[in-house]
Amino acid sequence: MHPDSDRFPPPWAQRFFRWFCHPAYYEDLAGDLAELYDERVQESGIRKAQWKYVRDVMLLFRPSIIRPVDTYSFLIHPAMFRNYLKVSLRNLWKYKSYALLNIFGLAVGIAASIVLFLIVRYEQSFDTFHAEHEQVYRLGHQEVEDGKLDTYDATPVPVVPTLLEEIPEVESGTRFFAPNNIRLGYQDNVANPLVHFVDSGFVNVFDFKAIAGDLTFTLKTENYIALTRSLAEKIFGNTDPVGKTLEVVNDEQQYVVGAVLDNPPVNSSLQFEALLSWSNAPDWITKEATWYDTFMTGYIKLTDQANPTALSQKLLAFKERHYVNERAANIQLHLRPLAELRAFDTENKPVITLLSIIAIITLVIASVNFTNLSTAQSLLRTREIGVRKAIGSLRSQLAAQFLTESIVTCVFALLVGMLLVHLVLPSFNQYFDLELTFRYWQNLPLLGTLLAIGLVTGLLSGAYPAAFVSRLSPVASLKGANKFRASGRLFQRGLIVVQYVASILLIAGTLIIWRQIQYMKSQDLRFDEENVVAFSLRYEHYDFQSEEQAKSAIKTMMDRLRGESVVTAITFAEKMPGRYIRNYNSFYDQENRNQDPVSLRQLFVGNQYFETLGMEMMMGQLPSPELAPDSSLAVVINETALRAFGWHDIENKYLVTQTDDFPFPVIGVVEDYHYQSLEAPIQPLIHFYYPGDEYYYGEIAVRLQPGRTAEGLEVLESAYQSLEPFEPFSYYFLDEEFDQMYRAQERLGLTASLFAGIAVVLASLGLLGLAAFATRQRKKEVGVRKVLGASVAQIIILLSQSFAGLVVIAFIVACPLVYYGANQFLQDFAYRISLEADVFLIAGVIAFVIAGISVSLQAFRAASVNPVNSLRDE
Amino acid sequence: MAKIQLGEFEEIVLLTVAVLYDEAYGVAIKREIEERLDRSVSVGALQSALRRMETKGFLESRLGEATKVRGGKRKRFFTVTPYGKQALTEVRDARLQLWQAIPRIMWEGI
Numbered sequence: 001m002h003p004d005s006d007r008f009p010p011p012w013a014q015r016f017f018r019w020f021c022h023p024a025y026y027e028d029l030a031g032d033l034a035e036l037y038d039e040r041v042q043e044s045g046i047r048k049a050q051w052k053y054v055r056d057v058m059l060l061f062r063p064s065i066i067r068p069v070d071t072y073s074f075l076i077h078p079a080m081f082r083n084y085l086k087v088s089l090r091n092l093w094k095y096k097s098y099a100l101l102n103i104f105g106l107a108v109g110i111a112a113s114i115v116l117f118l119i120v121r122y123e124q125s126f127d128t129f130h131a132e133h134e135q136v137y138r139l140g141h142q143e144v145e146d147g148k149l150d151t152y153d154a155t156p157v158p159v160v161p162t163l164l165e166e167i168p169e170v171e172s173g174t175r176f177f178a179p180n181n182i183r184l185g186y187q188d189n190v191a192n193p194l195v196h197f198v199d200s201g202f203v204n205v206f207d208f209k210a211i212a213g214d215l216t217f218t219l220k221t222e223n224y225i226a227l228t229r230s231l232a233e234k235i236f237g238n239t240d241p242v243g244k245t246l247e248v249v250n251d252e253q254q255y256v257v258g259a260v261l262d263n264p265p266v267n268s269s270l271q272f273e274a275l276l277s278w279s280n281a282p283d284w285i286t287k288e289a290t291w292y293d294t295f296m297t298g299y300i301k302l303t304d305q306a307n308p309t310a311l312s313q314k315l316l317a318f319k320e321r322h323y324v325n326e327r328a329a330n331i332q333l334h335l336r337p338l339a340e341l342r343a344f345d346t347e348n349k350p351v352i353t354l355l356s357i358i359a360i361i362t363l364v365i366a367s368v369n370f371t372n373l374s375t376a377q378s379l380l381r382t383r384e385i386g387v388r389k390a391i392g393s394l395r396s397q398l399a400a401q402f403l404t405e406s407i408v409t410c411v412f413a414l415l416v417g418m419l420l421v422h423l424v425l426p427s428f429n430q431y432f433d434l435e436l437t438f439r440y441w442q443n444l445p446l447l448g449t450l451l452a453i454g455l456v457t458g459l460l461s462g463a464y465p466a467a468f469v470s471r472l473s474p475v476a477s478l479k480g481a482n483k484f485r486a487s488g489r490l491f492q493r494g495l496i497v498v499q500y501v502a503s504i505l506l507i508a509g510t511l512i513i514w515r516q517i518q519y520m521k522s523q524d525l526r527f528d529e530e531n532v533v534a535f536s537l538r539y540e541h542y543d544f545q546s547e548e549q550a551k552s553a554i555k556t557m558m559d560r561l562r563g564e565s566v567v568t569a570i571t572f573a574e575k576m577p578g579r580y581i582r583n584y585n586s587f588y589d590q591e592n593r594n595q596d597p598v599s600l601r602q603l604f605v606g607n608q609y610f611e612t613l614g615m616e617m618m619m620g621q622l623p624s625p626e627l628a629p630d631s632s633l634a635v636v637i638n639e640t641a642l643r644a645f646g647w648h649d650i651e652n653k654y655l656v657t658q659t660d661d662f663p664f665p666v667i668g669v670v671e672d673y674h675y676q677s678l679e680a681p682i683q684p685l686i687h688f689y690y691p692g693d694e695y696y697y698g699e700i701a702v703r704l705q706p707g708r709t710a711e712g713l714e715v716l717e718s719a720y721q722s723l724e725p726f727e728p729f730s731y732y733f734l735d736e737e738f739d740q741m742y743r744a745q746e747r748l749g750l751t752a753s754l755f756a757g758i759a760v761v762l763a764s765l766g767l768l769g770l771a772a773f774a775t776r777q778r779k780k781e782v783g784v785r786k787v788l789g790a791s792v793a794q795i796i797i798l799l800s801q802s803f804a805g806l807v808v809i810a811f812i813v814a815c816p817l818v819y820y821g822a823n824q825f826l827q828d829f830a831y832r833i834s835l836e837a838d839v840f841l842i843a844g845v846i847a848f849v850i851a852g853i854s855v856s857l858q859a860f861r862a863a864s865v866n867p868v869n870s871l872r873d874e
Numbered sequence: 875m876a877k878i879q880l881g882e883f884e885e886i887v888l889l890t891v892a893v894l895y896d897e898a899y900g901v902a903i904k905r906e907i908e909e910r911l912d913r914s915v916s917v918g919a920l921q922s923a924l925r926r927m928e929t930k931g932f933l934e935s936r937l938g939e940a941t942k943v944r945g946g947k948r949k950r951f952f953t954v955t956p957y958g959k960q961a962l963t964e965v966r967d968a969r970l971q972l973w974q975a976i977p978r979i980m981w982e983g984i
Contacts, residue, residue, distance in 0.1 A: 028937065029921060031947025032900035036917070038943070039901075059918030064925045 009037050009053040017057045022067045029060070080397070084404035091405060092412075095377065102373045103413045105765040108758055109366020110417030110453060115428065116359035117446055118421075118436045123352060125267045126342035130207040132301065135171070137335035139298040144330055151334055153297060153344070157289035159333075160199065160298040162322065167314050169306040172204035175278060176270065177296035179285065180538065183249035183726070184225075184274075189235045190249060192726055193273035195225075197281040205301045206270070210259040213242040218258030219277045225255035226275040228263045250544070255280075266435050269341040291322055300335075354748075358755045361502065363453070365762050368495055370413070371461040373769035374406055378465035379776055385469060399466035406462030407455065414454040431750055492770055493806060499763035500810030500847055501817070506756030508818040508843035509825075512835070513749035516826065517742050519833045525738060526673040527577065528614030531709070532734040533716060534576045534701040542723050551692075557719050561702060566712040569612035569703040574604040576699050577613065577675035578737035587686065589645055590654035590663050597658065598644045600637070600686040603675070604698065607691060610636070610670060612703050613734075618642075620650050620668030623689040627667065634689045636668040641684035655686070664688070677741040681830035701734065760847070764854040767803060771855045775799055775862040782862050783870035792863045799859035800852065807851045811844045818843070878961045880932075885965055886911065887923050888932055891952045892962070899938070899949040900924070924952060932958030 008014075014030075021029060033056060040049035092099040127133055139160070140153035160173040178196040185191075200220045202208075209215075211229065218224040225246060232241045241257045248254065255276070264271050278286070285296075302311070315333045323331060336344060343352075385398060421438055429436055440447060537554065544550035561567050575581055586597035610622055621627060623634050635655060647653060654663035667689075672682045704712035717729045775782070782795055790798075818840060826832045880888070890906050891898040900921060907915050927933045938949040954962075 025921075025925065025950075027947050028900065028950035029917075031944040031949060032917065032921075034945040034947060035901045035943065036904075056917040059916045060921060062918055062922050064922040065918070 009033070010050055013054045013057045017060065020061060020066050022065060025065060029065070033057070080400075081404070084401045085408065087401060088405040088408040091381075092409065098373075098377060099409065101765055101768065102370060102377075103409060103416055105373070105762055106366050106370045106410065106413035106457065107416035107420055108761060109363045109370075110414055110450070111420035111424070112359045112366075112758060113363040113453070114417065114421045114438070114446070114450070115424070115436075116356055117449070118425075118438060119352060119355060119432075119434065122267065122434060122436050123342060124339075127267070127269050127338045129265065129267070130338065132304075133338045135304060135306070136205055136299060136301045136338040138338065138341060139300060140334040140336055141294065142332040142334045151344075153334075153336060154294045155296065155298040156291045156294050157285060157296060158291060158322075160201075160300065163300060163318065164201070166318060167311070169302050169311050169314070171301050171303045172201035173298065173300035174199040174202040174205050175296055175298045176202075176272075177281075177285070178272070179282070182274075184235065184246045184255070185249050186235050186244060186246050189237075191231060191234050193227075193231050195274045195276055196272045197276050197278050197285070199278045201301075202275070205299050208261050208264065211262055212240065213257070213259030215259040215261065219275065221258065221277060222279045223253075223255055224258035224277065226259040226261055227257060228261050228273050230263050231273045232257070232260045267342075269338075269345060299338075354751060358759075362755070362758055362762065365495070365499055365766070367453075367457045367460065369762055369766040369769060370410075370457060371464065372492060372495075372766060372773070374409070374461040375464045376769045376773035376776070378402065378469045379773065382469070389473075395470045398470035402466040402470065403459060403462040406465075407458035410454045410458035410461070413457075414450060418450075432747060492766075496763070496766055496770060496803075496806050497810045497813065499759065499766055500807050500851065501814045503756065503759040503763045503850075504811060504814035504843045504847045505817055505821065506752055506759050507846050508814070508839050509752040509821065510749060510756050511839050511842060512822045512825065512833075513745060513752055515833050515839075516829065517745050517749060520678040520742060520829070520831060521739050523674070523678055523831055525577070525735075526615075526671065528703075529577070529735040529738065531704050531706050532576075532613065532701050533704060533709075533713065533731050534579075534699050534734060534737075535716070535720065535729065535731040536699045537572070538697060542725050553723055557722060558700075560722070561715070561719050564712075564715050566705050566708045566715055567702050568705055569608060570700065571608040571612040572606040572698055572700045573609055574698045576701050576734060576737070577673065578734055578741065579699070580675045585657055587655045587657055589647075590656050593656075598641065598684060600641055600655075600684045601675075603685060603687050604690050605636075605687045606689075606698075609687070612701060613673075615673050616671045618669040618671050620666070623667060623687075623691075625691040633664055634667045635664045636670055636687040636689065637666055638670050638682070638685040639672040640682050641686060642669050644684045674738070677738075678831045679829050760850055763847075764850055767806075767851055768854045768858065771799070771803060771858040774802075775858050779862065779865075779870045782865070783867040786863075786867040787871070792860070795863035796856050796859040799862060800855045803851060803855045804848070807848050811847065814843070815840055878964050880961050880965050883919070884923050884927055884932075885962070887920065888927060888954060888958055888962055891933065892954045892959075896951070896953075898952045903952070927958070928952070931955060932961055 017030065017033070018026065033053060036056070037049050037053050040052055043049075130136060138153050139155040140151060141155070142149060142151045144150070155175075157175070160175050163170045164173050176196055176198055178194045180194075181192045182195045183190060183192050198219060200216070202219055203216045210226070213226070215226055218226045227235070227241065235241070235246070236244065241260060244257050246255045246257060261275075315335075319331065319333055388398060418438075425436055425438055428434070542550065542553070544553065558570060558572075561570050580601070580603065582601065583603075584599050584601045587600050588597045589595060607623075607625065610617065618639055620636070623636060627634065637655075642650075645653075650666045650669060653666040655666060656663050664686075670687070674682060675685065676683070702712070702716060713731065716731065720729045778799070782799075785795060785798075819835065822835050822839070826835070886907060887903065890903050890910075893910075894902055894906055900917070903924075904915050904917065904920055907913065907920075924933065924935075928935060932955060933952045934955050935950050935952045938951055940946055940948050
C-alpha cells in the first residue's frame with residue numbers, strides 16, 4: 001500500500017462497485033480487483049491500471065453479479081404500484097371534466113406532431129427511391145419576366161441529346177413527354193393510356209425496374225413498348241404480355257410489348273402508364289421541333305465528379321451557342337435536383353413549412369399547458385397528501401404516486417391523440433393533396449418518438465408536484481394552508497401571452513385569407529361568364545377514322561347545336577377564360593422593328609368567340625369569316641396589349657414574331673377581360689382568329705338560355721355522344737371554373753383556420769389552468785370579501801382582471817405582426833382587399849371573449865362558493 | 875437424466891479450476907487461462923461464469939484467510955464438484971464419440 005492517493009483505484013469506481021455488487025460476492029471480488037490493480041500498476045503504470053480497473057468494474061455490472069433488487073424498493077413493488085395506478089384512475093374519474101380537458105389538450109398537441117411527422121416524411125420520400133437521385137436533375141429555364149424571376153421546368157426538344165454530346169459531365173439523360181393518350185388494343189381489350197416518349201437513357205437516369213422483359217432493349221428499339229403492371233393487367237389479364245403485339249386503334253401502327261414495369265410508386269413525381277422509345281415520337285416532336293419549342297421535360301444525370309461551377313460555365317456557353325439570340329439574353333438553363341421536384345410542382349412548400357413550425361409550437365405549448373394544469377390540479381390534493389404523510393408515506397412514495405398519475409394521463413392523451421390522427425387523416429389528405437398513411441408497424445421510429453413524448457411530458461408534468469407538493473409538512477397541508485411561492489408565474493404568464501398572440505394572428509390570418517378569396521371570386525370578370533357551359537374536345541377521345549372525318553363530324557355537331565333553341569350562342573377556342581394555360585411569344589410592331597418586342601399571351605379562338613362570351617370591342621371589328629383575309633390570320637389584341645405597343649389606333653398595324661416575317665393584321669381591340677386568376681393583373685393578350693368550325697383540339701363553349709340549364713345540358717350531352725367518344729361527357733361552367741382557381745389560397749386559409757382552432761383551444765386550456773391555480777390561492781380572500789358584502793359579479797371581475805390584462809398585452813403585440821403578415825400575403829395579388837381595422841378588432845374580440853369565458857368560469861365557481869366552506873378551516 | 879449444459883467458455887473455466895487444484899481463485903484462474911490459451915479474459919465474464927456454475931452445482935467455493943495484500947480482502951477458492959467432473963466427462967466423451975465416428979477416408983486429402 002502506498003500513501004499516495006494516485007496509487008489507488010478511482011474511488012468513484014470503487015463506490016459504484018460496492019453499490020451494485022452482490023454483498024455475498026463483494027469481499028473476494030473487491031480483493032481480486034485490488035490484486036489485479038496492484039499487479040497492473042507494476043506492469044504498465046497507474047493510468048492504465050486505473051483505466052483497466054474502471055473497465056473491469058463496468059464489465060462486472062451484469063445480472064449474475066448485481067445485488068438482487070431490494071424488496072422495499074417502492075417503484076417495483078407490485079402491490080404499491082397497483083395502488084398508485086388505482087388512485088390515478090380514481091382521480092381521473094373524480095375530476096372528469098378537468099381530466100377530459102387536460103387529456104384532450106395534450107392529445108391535440110400530440111396529434112398535430114404526429115401529422116407533422118407523417119407529412120415531412122412523406123414529402124421527403126418523393127423521388128429519393130432512385131439510388132443515385134442526387135446526380136439527377138430536371139432541366140428548366142429561368143427567365144426574368146415583368147421584373148420577376150420566373151422558373152419553369154420545360155426544355156426545348158433538342159437540349160437533352162445535345163447536352164449529352166457536348167458536355168462530358170452529363171452522363172446520361174432522357175426526355176419525358178406525353179403529347180396525348182393513345183388507344184391500344186389487344187383482341188377485345190382496349191385501353192387509352194397516357195404514353196410517354198423517352199430516350200434510352202431513361203434506364204440509366206431512373207431506377208424503374210422491369211419485372212418482365214428487357215427495358216433497355218425496349219427503349220432502344222422502334223415499335224417496342226413498355227407497360228406498367230396495372231396497364232398490362234388491364235389489357236392482357238393474367239397472361240404474360242411480353243412479346244404480344246398491341247394494335248393502335250384506327251391506325252396501322254403496332255407495338256410489341258418489350259417489357260413490363262412495376263407501377264411508379266405514389267411518391268414518384270414521374271407517373272406514367274406506358275413508355276415508347278423516342279424514335280416512335282411523331283414528326284412534329286422529333287424532326288420539326290426547334291430550339292424554340294419549349295414544352296417538354298428533360299432529365300439529366302451528372303457524373304459523380306461533376307463540378308458545379310465548371311458545369312454552370314459550360315451551360316452558359318451552351319446556351320449562347322444554341323439559343324435564339326433574343327431568348328439567350330433573358331434565359332438561364334436551370335437544373336432542379338430530383339429530390340426537389342415535389343416541393344416545386346405542388347407549391348406545397350410554404351404550407352408545409354407553416355405546418356411544421358406551428359405543429360412544433362403546438363406540441364411544446366400543449367406539453368407546458370399540461371404541466372401547468374397538472375400542477376394546479378395537484379394543489380387541490382394537499383389534504384390527501386397530508387393524510388398519506390400522517391399514515392407514514394415516504395416522500396419518495398408520494399413522488400412516485402404523482403409521477404404514476406401524470407404518466408397514466410399522458411398515456412391516455414397519447415391514445416386519444418393517435419385516434420385523432422386516424423380521424424382527421426383522410427380529410428387532411430384530401431385538402432392538402434397528400435397520401436399520408438399512419439401504420440404502426442411501418443413506423444417504429446414514430447412509435448418510439450411518441451412513447452418518448454408521452455414519458456417525457458408525463459415525467460415533466462409530474463415533476464413539480466412530485467418535488468414540491470410532496471415536501472409539504474403534513475400539519476400544514478392538513479390545516480389546508482397551501483402557500484406556494486409564485487416562482488415561474490412570470491413564465492406561465494408569458495406563455496399565455498404567446499399563446500394569445502398566436503391565436504389572434506391565426507384568427508386574423510383566417511379572416512384575411514377568406515376575405516381575399518371572396519373578393520377575387522366576386523370581382524367582375526368583364527365578360528358575361530354566366531350560363532356558359534364548356535367541354536373539351538380532344539381528337540384522341542373519339543373514334544375518328546381520319547382528320548377529314550373528324551373535321552366534318554365536329555362541323556355537323558356544331559351546326560346541330562346552333563339549331564337548338566336552348567343554345568343562344570356557340571364558339572370554340574384553344575382554352576376558355578379561366579382555363580388559360582400560359583403560352584406566349586414576343587411580337588414586334590412591323591413598322592417599328594427596332595423597338596423592344598412585347599411579350600403577348602397567345603390564344604387561338606374560333607368564330608363568335610367574343611360575341612358568345614359577351615366581350616366588348618374597343619375599336620376595330622369583330623372577326624368573322626368574311627373579314628378574314630385569305631393568306632393570313634387576323635388577330636385581335638386586348639386593351640393592355642394596345643397600351644403596351646403605345647398605339648392609339650390600329651390603322652394598318654401588323655405584328656410579327658422574331659422567328660418569321662409572317663405579318664398578322666390587327667383587326668380589332670377587345671376591352672380587357674379576365675382570362676387568368678385574379679392573383680395577376682390582366683396581361684397583354686393576342687387572339688389568333690380561326691374562322692372554320694373544324695378546330696378539333698380545344699374547347700367548345702355554349703351559352704344557354706337562362707333558366708334552361710338542365711335541358712341545355714341534355715342537348716349538349718346528346719350532341720357530344722353523337723361523336724361516339726371514348727370518354728364520358730364532362731363539362732364545366734365558366735363562372736364556377738373561376739371560383740375553383742383559388743385552391744392554393746383556400747388550402748392556406750384552411751390551414752390557418754385549423755390551427756387557429758387548435759391555438760384557441762390550447763390557449764384557453766392554459767388560461768384555465770392558470771386561473772384555477774390563482775383562484776385557489778385566493779380562496780380565503782374571496783370568502784372574506786363575500787362575508788363583507790361583495791357581490792358575485794364584483795368577485796368575478798376582481799379575479800378576471802389580471803387575465804384580461806394578459807389578453808390586452810397579447811393584442812398589442814399581435815397587431816403589428818398581423819399588419820406585417822397581411823401585407824406580405826396580400827402584396828402577391830393584383831386585385832387585393834385593403835386591410836381594414838375590423839379584422840384586428842374581430843380577432844381581438846374573439847380572443848378576448850374566449851379568454852373571458854375560460855377565466856370567468858373559474859372565477860364564477862370561486863365566487864359562488866359559500867364563504868362558510870372556504871373560511872371554515874380558521 | 876437431463877442433458878448437462880456446458881458452454882465452451884464454462885468448460886475452459888471449469889478445466890482451469892481443476893488444473894489449479896487448491897489455488898483456484900479469481901485472479902489465478904484468469905492468469906492461467908490467459909497464459910495457457912493465449913486469450914484475454916475479462917473479470918466480468920470470468921466471475922459471472924464462476925457464479926453461474928456455482929449455482930448450477932459444478933463448482934463449490936470457500937473463503938481463504940485474510941492477508942495483508944489485496945487490501946485485506948479474502949480470496950474465494952473454487953473447487954470442482956463431482957457433478958462438475960461428470961459434466962466435464964460427458965462433454966469430453968461426446969467429443970470423442972464424434973471424433974471416432976469420422977470415417978478415415980474423410981481425412982485423406984485434407
